[in-house]
Each structure stands twice: as C-alpha cells, then as structure tokens.
Amino acid sequence: MSDKKLHLALGVTDLAASVADYTTRLGAEPVLVIDGEYALWRTKTLNVSIRTVEGAPGLRHLGWEDPQAEAMTASPDVNGLVWEHFTAEQQAEEIRSVWPQADYHGPDTSKHRRIKSFVLRQGHLSKGQEKALHDFGPKYCIPYRDQLLDLDAAFGRSAPRVLEIGFGMGQATAQIAAGRSDTDFIGVEVHTPGVGSLLKLLGEGDIGNVRIVQHDAVDVLQQMIAPAGLDGVHVYFPDPWHKKRHNKRRLIQPAFVELLVSRLKSGGYIHLATDWEDYAIQMLEVLSGNADLLNTADGYAPRPDYRPLTKFENRGIKLGHGVWDLVFRKR
Numbered sequence: 001m002s003d004k005k006l007h008l009a010l011g012v013t014d015l016a017a018s019v020a021d022y023t024t025r026l027g028a029e030p031v032l033v034i035d036g037e038y039a040l041w042r043t044k045t046l047n048v049s050i051r052t053v054e055g056a057p058g059l060r061h062l063g064w065e066d067p068q069a070e071a072m073t074a075s076p077d078v079n080g081l082v083w084e085h086f087t088a089e090q091q092a093e094e095i096r097s098v099w100p101q102a103d104y105h106g107p108d109t110s111k112h113r114r115i116k117s118f119v120l121r122q123g124h125l126s127k128g129q130e131k132a133l134h135d136f137g138p139k140y141c142i143p144y145r146d147q148l149l150d151l152d153a154a155f156g157r158s159a160p161r162v163l164e165i166g167f168g169m170g171q172a173t174a175q176i177a178a179g180r181s182d183t184d185f186i187g188v189e190v191h192t193p194g195v196g197s198l199l200k201l202l203g204e205g206d207i208g209n210v211r212i213v214q215h216d217a218v219d220v221l222q223q224m225i226a227p228a229g230l231d232g233v234h235v236y237f238p239d240p241w242h243k244k245r246h247n248k249r250r251l252i253q254p255a256f257v258e259l260l261v262s263r264l265k266s267g268g269y270i271h272l273a274t275d276w277e278d279y280a281i282q283m284l285e286v287l288s289g290n291a292d293l294l295n296t297a298d299g300y301a302p303r304p305d306y307r308p309l310t311k312f313e314n315r316g317i318k319l320g321h322g323v324w325d326l327v328f329r330k331r
C-alpha cells in the first residue's frame with residue numbers, strides 16, 4: 001500500500017469552529033493548532049491543513065505528503081490548481097518558518113533529530129527556471145538516493161571531482177565549471193528556483209561538466225559520495241545564521257567538516273568563503289582544529305582566480321562587509 005497521504009489545504013474564516021467541525025469529520029484530533037491561524041491533521045490517508053483567510057473560504061491547494069519527496073515543490077495542474085509535494089518533515093520546516101513559536105517538528109519525535117542548515121521556503125519559480133527544469137533537468141539532475149553514486153557513469157568520464165554545497169542561483173558554479181573544463185562539479189542545493197536557475201545557465205551555455213543533486217548536502221555526502229571520492233569541496237557564502245540562537249544551524253562545524261574530510265582524497269581541498277566576520281572566525285577555528293587539514297595560507301587565503309564574485313558577495317561588499325576565503329588541504 002502507498003504511504004502517501006493526500007494533502008488538502010483549505011482557507012477558512014473561523015478557525016476555532018472549523019477545528020471542531022473537521023475534527024469530527026476526519027475522526028481524528030489535529031496534530032497542531034495555532035490559535036486563530038492554522039491547524040493540521042494527519043490521518044492514515046490524509047494530510048489536511050486549514051488556514052485563516054480574509055476572503056472566501058475554500059480549497060487553497062492540493063498535494064501529496066510523500067516520504068519519497070526530495071524537496072518541497074509545487075506545480076499547477078491543467079485547471080490551474082496548485083499541487084504541492086513534500087515530506088512530513090519538509091512540511092514541518094515550512095510551518096516552523098511561518099510560526100517558529102509553535103516549534104512543530106512533525107511526526108518525528110526523536111530527540112536526535114538533526115538540525116538543518118536551511119529552511120525550505122517555496123520561493124518563486126520563474127517561467128525560465130520552470131522551462132529549464134523541464135528541458136535540462138533530465139540531462140543534469142541526479143535524483144537523491146541512499147546509495148553510492150557512480151561518478152564515472154554520471155559524468156561519462158573519469159576526471160577530478162569537486163562538490164559544491166549550496167550553489168544558490170548557480171552563477172559562480174556555472175562560471176567555475178566553464179573555466180575548469182578538466183574538472184567535474186557536483187552541485188548540491190535544496191531550493192528549486194536555484195536548481196532551475198543553474199540548469200538554465202548550464203543548458204544555454206552548453207556546459208557539460210556539472211551534475212546537480214537537489215537534496216540536503218549532509219545526506220548526499222553520507223550516502224552518495226564514497227570515502228576519498230572527492231578532489232575538492234566548495235562552500236560559498238553559506239547561510240550565516242547570525243542570531244546567536246541560530247548559530248547551531250551553521251554548516252561549518254567540527255562534525256560536518258569531519259564528514260567533508262572523510263570524502264576528500266589525500267591532497268584534496270576545502271574552499272570556503274563568507275562575508276560574515278564572526279562566521280569567518282568560526283570557519284578558521286573549525287578547519288584549523290581538524291588534524292587532517294593543513295591551511296594553504298597564513299590565516300585567510302587570497303580569493304583564488306577561479307572563484308568569481310557571487311551575488312551574495314556583491315551585496316556584502318555594498319554593505320561594507322569584508323569577504324574571507326579559506327583554502328585548506330587534506331594531508
């Protein structure tokens with residue numbers, strides 16, 4: 001039997017009355033109620049949410065809660081009705097991004113839930129990005145799987161391999177790949193508009209040495225990349241999570257760097273860049289604290305020629321921030 005649940009999202013005008021009515025109709029208690037704003041039920045076959053709306057009540061959208069969903073996506077059907085596709089965990093993240101105070105973590109009650117370095121927001125998909133996903137996705141995208149990826153087969157050749165985490169809209173990725181045609185690049189990103197944007201650049205520029213996995217990089221590294229399988233790792237302008245209470249979401253932490261190092265060949269490199277000074281300090285501390293890594297510079301490194309200025313960097317420079325590059329090699 002399928003373990004998918006049909007998702008119905010309804011707009012309502014009286015939340016309390018609707019919670020009472022639908023609890024009876026669905027024969028189940030809601031798993032979450034945010035007074036006056038939102039409620040969610042998860043039954044064996046249904047995932048039903050209601051949200052207070054200003055105008056007329058009715059169907060907002062449909063979709064599937066599906067344990068196999070790779071990222072939260074949404075697309076209109078032939079009638080213009082939007083269908084979403086998500087895991088229960090992705091839905092919980094979305095709920096937390098709107099109502100952090102509810103601290104809703106979905107059906108996973110494990111105390112050892114992993115803290116994510118990103119929040120999945122829907123984001124607007126432009127027509128061009130949507131077309132690129134359709135036209136170029138099959139050529140460049142590799143679905144996430146809990147099994148080792150055969151990189152020679154994926155790229156159709158044997159070449160040095162660099163993995164980039166969080167490529168954003170992918171401008172830097174496409175430029176670096178075009179300038180380093182002897183190297184293969186695996187771009188990992190969770191946001192669909194970013195994937196669409198990079199696909200557009202790759203497809204229109206006929207750049208052949210990039211593949212994309214749309215998934216959390218932690219899983220990709222753990223499951224799909226073999227130990228000592230990489231020649232390099234790029235992480236440019238990772239989300240700074242600058243509020244003290246969010247610092248724990250930062251990607252560059254000792255355990256994650258240990259995972260990166262395990263996937264690098266001896267002599268392979270980690271190249272990080274950030275425009276947040278205290279994150280730069282943390283990066284330097286964490287990389288310097290890993291006994292298997294050697295700094296290629298005395299502290300921060302000069303920006304290597306292959307890395308172009310990114311959108312985030314330009315914004316940082318306009319705000320008067322500095323930019324710090326770090327390049328370490330595995331012993």
Ligand SMILES: C[S@@+](CC[C@H](N)C(=O)[O-])C[C@H]1O[C@@H](n2cnc3c(N)ncnc32)[C@H](O)[C@@H]1O
Nearest residue numbers: 117118166167168189190216217236237239310
């Ligand atoms: C601040 S943006 C920087 C984007 C790009 N590197 C640039 O410099 O313009 C950080 C990106 O990392 C992605 N990200 C964060 N954590 C991730 C993870 N665990 N796996 C994959 N992507 C992640 C986010 O979705 C976001 O697009």
